[in-house]
Amino acid sequence: MNRKIKEKQSFIDWFINSNGATSVAVVLLGFLFGTILVALVGKKPSNMFKAIFISIVGQANNKGVWNFRYVGETLAYSIPYVLTGLTMAFACRVGLFNIGGEGQYIVGMTIAQTVALLIPAFRGQWILCLALAIVGGAIWGGVVGILKARFQVSEVVATIMLNYIALYGSRLISFQLPGATTYKTAPLPDTAMLEKVLIKTSNLNISFFIMLAACLLYWFIMEKTKLGFGFRATGLNKDAARCSGINVVKNIGLSMAISGAFSGLAGACVLLGGAFTSGRILAGQDNYGFMGIAVALVGNNTALGTLLAGILFGILKESQSLMQNLDIPKEITFIIQGLIVVFIALRSGLELVKQYRAKQKVRKEVLAK
């Protein structure tokens, strides 16, 4: 009997202390609330899960045939989510809150389409597009880092401002590109498009491997290099890091630049990934940057977690059109994603539970004496 209670308590302790377990719980809670909401408005929740199921395993509707196009699209959608997630995660590990993923994404996309349209087509042009998009994202992020480190400007406000400056700046530049109308430019050259891989019927392209490489690079920089150690030390305790000879100002600037680079890449990958045939003149934000915040939070800022969370968001995105066909408003996916972020914010409440339990434990020990 006694032992049983002990085991139960240790489960709670394990749960509270395990980031992965609470992340899974948060996601499940998001889906639970979403399911309840769908049922409350008189739709069939089973249809929602059917759509999600199809976008995971690729079973085509009703016909019993397998259509891997759905799987390919799911993975293709997850590419920008993972990359913008890495943006947020990287900054978080250095103790910064980069909600400028959206702006860095727009800068990357704009540079990619400018390079694709203005430079005469040559073989492998896409490599140049991606490379310059990465540079653009890095600059857009690095500026915030410098403002933060040198002028103590809050990176949250600065990135919000830069998101919109990027949006309207992108419109100004894109209007000057060849063949620009109110919503698109001339067609993109074939040499700039990303090559399709694995599932050729879908838009899954080579940037999927680039995304996986980015995850690996993130893990390597953060966990295995001296630079990453400095980043993490800066994030954990700025003053201690400074005292032990780490250049905090440089680290903040550099980490925001690396963080922005991931989103810049995401912008180029979305543009050249096959969903668009011509350059885009953005009317509003694509929201990938903001979703990236959710992805990183669900993934606990680790490389593997961000990858898995990004794929989860890709599944939700791909299932949207399927849901609409099954009479489920596709906005339920946005609600689930929003709920997940709200629950993650509430997760800090577990800290209070931890404190309470620690207090109880001490009280028990004192009373036992």
Next chain:
Amino acid sequence: MNMILGSLPTVLMIVAPILITAIGGMICERSGVVNIALEGLMGIGACAAASTHVLMESAGCGRYSLVIALLVGMIISGLFSLIHAVAAINFNADQTISGTGINLLADGVTIFASQILFHADRTREFRMGMVVDKIGLYPTAYIAVAVVLIAWFVMYKTPFGLHLRACGEHPAAADSVGINVKKIRYIGVAVSGVLSGLAGGCIVLTQTIQYTSNTINGRGFIAIAAVAFGRWTPLGVTGAALLFGAAQAFSVIATNFPALKVIPAEWFNMLPYAVTLIALIAFSGKDYAPQASGKPYSGGAS
């Protein structure tokens, strides 16, 4: 000159909601809670107001429906802001995360509600929004002036206002003299929610005929910029909102001015964000922001 006077009603129509939201955001920050969910809360208020107005109009009770629509928008948006309050005040959550969560949630909830109520990704169009008075102004302009005056009076001329500012500057000191920090902060967040909802309703009832996912279009973030640029004081925020609102208005009406036609509208759209960013750099080092803003307070010796 006539042209400038003639465009004044348009400018005020666009300034009013930004100003109302910014005042709400300012009160929230002065109580010590950062609210970047203003954008989402405006959307929720706008969607609720538009839906209420459409439904009441088609039910034949159009007479008071504008007022009721605004009230419903305020209440629902206020209730949503309580999510942020619980997260930020009770659970010591990261306020940027919970604000982002509400923004994402609002995108989904508003269009989801439209799908359920009107079977479309937007609310049904209403026939009559707000009408202008004799001098060509929408009632929203007067509402905005009233909100500013009341906010200034409450913040600087009442004990409650003093308590509110104390909670934003030094919650532990406020707590030690018997001020209920959590309660004050709850009120701060709720006020920002209610005012954002009011502003959302004002936008939808004056500037368009239905709620779509594009109705708010960054105005909540302009309000956040106005709070920072206005250095967290009612007068400053009013000035900033006027400047930013005028810039937004110019992007719409620039075509009426031959001299401004050559400038693309995007430059005016970009202005509030660029100006705020430059101002933040220029002000850097001087602390205008409330000291404890954004930091959770868990109570000293409880």
